[in-house]
Amino acid sequence: MGTLRTLMRAHALAIPFENLEIVLGRPVLLGVADLEAKMVRARRGGYCYEHVLLFGAVLERLGFGVTGLSARVRMGTGAVRSATHALLLAEPADDERPWLCDVGFGRGQLAPVPLADGAETTGERWVRDRRSSVG
Template sequence: MSSSIDLDKYFQRINYDGSTTHSLATLKALQYRHTQAIPFENLNPLLGISVNLDLESLQAKMVDNKRGGYCYEQNLLFKHVLEELGFQVKGLSARIRWQKDADEITARTHMLLQVNIDNDRYLVDVGFGNYTMTGPLRLETEIIQETPHEERRLIKEGDIYTMQVQLKDKWEPLYRFDLRPTHLVDYELKSWYLSNNPGSHYVTGLTAARPTPNGRYTLKNNRLSFHHLDGNTENNYLNTVAELQSILEDIFLLDLPDLPTFDSKFLQIVKQEKEAISRM
């Protein structure tokens, strides 16, 4: 079993040939390339395939087999990369606030990273689906911070931080977190629940997301959307399994698993979405 990530293979996977020095410039460049090359996706839970978080499994799936993953897979892989390069990295956990009622309490089921460079602290998150961060944020509050995509800011109440994103002139909360470290055993427990609970949205529906220099592609079941940087969105609905497979391969850059359940699951998704539209 490998104890360290193969950086050469990883750099080839994300098409990166830049600096590997322990610097903010390197962190920015790696995060930007990672998020565009390795998409957010939930095919394993959807198809009943186990999600394993050890380094060997992460590298085999997302680097060697050209797949993506959800927050634990994405951020753990990136954590291994950064640590191999000499960065000081700490795993954190967050409660999702995106599209939640103000008084709703959610579990700490999201993963993000704190990266320290010299005396400065940064937040990194390469696994938040539709609004995955494409650049690091300083761990500073009440200031607007630019990223290659949306503007962000951090609001702090006591020891709790809220990550917000600006969408069409409105600040929307994404998640809340503190700076207590979270360990692999904690992530494994949460990941198992999200990938096996029959009611989990990772088990019941298809989702994928990938940013590009000009915006963001997102896929929710058979609805493909492109969110432009100016706030406009284009939606298209996929009507066949062949269309869905083509989009996953060509837009989300995935090598799809060769499984007998693959076509039947996609056919079920397309059928369900068509029936839902017909009932509107």
């Protein structure tokens, strides 16, 4: 579980949210090699699908069970919206509990949240300002 927590924090603090390709009408390349080139080597960010695919590939290579999930963003409204956000369900080999990992949501989540009835998260598990968090 410590590995998942460490990887997720490092990802959230090092790779920002960015949706420039979409805004500029450019194609979004979702191959792992393309994501690594953009987000790791070129030190750019990505939007949720890019984050999830890159982070999920890392987790899979380390032996985690990984399931992609869709979610509805309800921030700012009580209305039911389309499921347009991507996140992961990670299952570490050393922990039988599944964990929600949302590495691609704006000021991202810093730590996984257990997928369990009544589980909660607090503001300290979220990036407040990347400019002051990245060193």
